[in-house]
Amino acid sequence: MADRHRVVAVHGHEAQDGEALRDLAGPEVLVVPGGRELIRALARLRRSGEKACVVPMTLGRDPELVADTARTLRALPPAQTSGTLLAEPFGTGRHLTSWLRAAAGRTPAASALLVTAPAAGLFDDAELYRIARLVHGYGSHRLVEVAFTGGDPDPAEGVRRCGLLGASHVTMLPAAFHLPEVPVVPGVAVTSAGPTVSRAALARILAERVADARLRWSRGQDDGIAAGLTAADDHGHSHTHPPGEGHDHGHSHTHPHVHTAGHVTRSTA
Numbered sequence: 001m002a003d004r005h006r007v008v009a010v011h012g013h014e015a016q017d018g019e020a021l022r023d024l025a026g027p028e029v030l031v032v033p034g035g036r037e038l039i040r041a042l043a044r045l046r047r048s049g050e051k052a053c054v055v056p057m058t059l060g061r062d063p064e065l066v067a068d069t070a071r072t073l074r075a076l077p078p079a080q081t082s083g084t085l086l087a088e089p090f091g092t093g094r095h096l097t098s099w100l101r102a103a104a105g106r107t108p109a110a111s112a113l114l115v116t117a118p119a120a121g122l123f124d125d126a127e128l129y130r131i132a133r134l135v136h137g138y139g140s141h142r143l144v145e146v147a148f149t150g151g152d153p154d155p156a157e158g159v160r161r162c163g164l165l166g167a168s169h170v171t172m173l174p175a176a177f178h179l180p181e182v183p184v185v186p187g188v189a190v191t192s193a194g195p196t197v198s199r200a201a202l203a204r205i206l207a208e209r210v211a212d213a214r215l216r217w218s219r220g221q222d223d224g225i226a227a228g229l230t231a232a233d234d235h236g237h238s239h240t241h242p243p244g245e246g247h248d249h250g251h252s253h254t255h256p257h258v259h260t261a262g263h264v265t266r267s268t269a
Contacts, residue, residue: 005053005085005214007206008041010034012065013120014058015177016149021057024177024195024202031057034068039076042084051083053210056228058089059176059196060096060131061117061124063232065089070228085217086224087209089231093127096175096196097134103173103193104139112143112167114158117176119151128175135173143167149180156183163188 008030015021015031022031032041038054045052054073056066066089073081091099104113115132119125129146136144143165147158155172162170163185172182172192182190197205216222 003051005051005083005210006030006045007210008032008038008045008052008054009057009090009206010038010054010065010069011057011177012062013118013124014062014175016118017178020179020195021177024197024199025206026199026203029206034065034072038069038072039080042076042080046080051085053085053087053213055087055206055209056089056231057177059091059099060089060093061120061127061175063089064121064124066228066231070225070231073225074229081223084223085210085213086228087213088224088227090205090209093131097131099196100131100135100173100175101138103196104135104141104144107141107171107173107193108169109140111141111169111171112145112162112165113139113141113173114145114147114155114162114170115173115175116147116149116155116158116180117174118178119148125151131175149178155180156185159183159185159188159190 007028009021009025009032011018011021011031011033018031018033025031030041030045032038042052054069056062056069058065070086073084073086100115107113113135115128115135117128125148128148132144132146143162145158145162147153147155149155153161159170167188169189169191172180172190174180174192174194174196176196179192179195182192184190213224216224
């Protein structure tokens with residue numbers, strides 16, 4: 001089809017090297033990191049006559065991925081991005097909380113839960129603690145802890161902490177496309193709940209993001225890049241000042257934020 005858009009899934013720290021995401025997405029989806037690899041992927045599609053719909057593959061903890069992807073697309077000459085759309089991010093913090101709550105609901109109440117993800121920046125890691133607290137608050141499990149692959153505490157230390165708090169069984173809840181290795185800790189049985197989203201759910205959500213992007217373009221010639229540039233405006237050091245202080249960031253807060261309620265709240269599984 002002449003108007004078909006090939007899905008280009010841009011990954012960040014939630015997918016580490018992208019291998020697990022490639023396995024989930026299948027061969028029809030181009031899975032690439034941002035920056036030069038994204039530019040090369042778009043160039044290959046352009047040479048083959050295909051249009052691209054770029055989807056930032058965050059589960060909700062990496063708004064910088066959305067903004068960086070938008071900046072990459074904006075920096076390219078128009079001839080190189082003609083027909084390219086930037087979709088809204090795959091997931092939001094609200095989605096990730098829902099996915100983890102669903103996984104927790106399938107886990108025996110007697111098990112401790114260890115929410116795991118690759119270590120990232122200070123604010124992305126802090127967001128995982130916030131989400132884990134919501135999973136605990138809305139669930140029935142007595143113990144919900146957090147661990148980071150390549151960070152502190154790592155999964156093995158997270159399991160040990162659960163054991164010290166009385167847990168004999170720990171279920172790991174991955175909050176990323178990357179699945180960590182299940183650690184062996186004496187005295188504690190450890191299992192994994194498996195991928196955050198299933199292969200079928202991932203395909204459905206990608207299709208929704210592409211459909212929304214195409215509809216936005218057909219209605220208002222909006223390629224999504226302008227909205228994507230603002231995705232990380234409320235994320236990081238620039239928004240850690242006390243209320244009423246330092247709020248002159250040189251931009252208005254009337255712009256749309258792609259991580260607020262909107263199209264992306266449609267899918268939660």
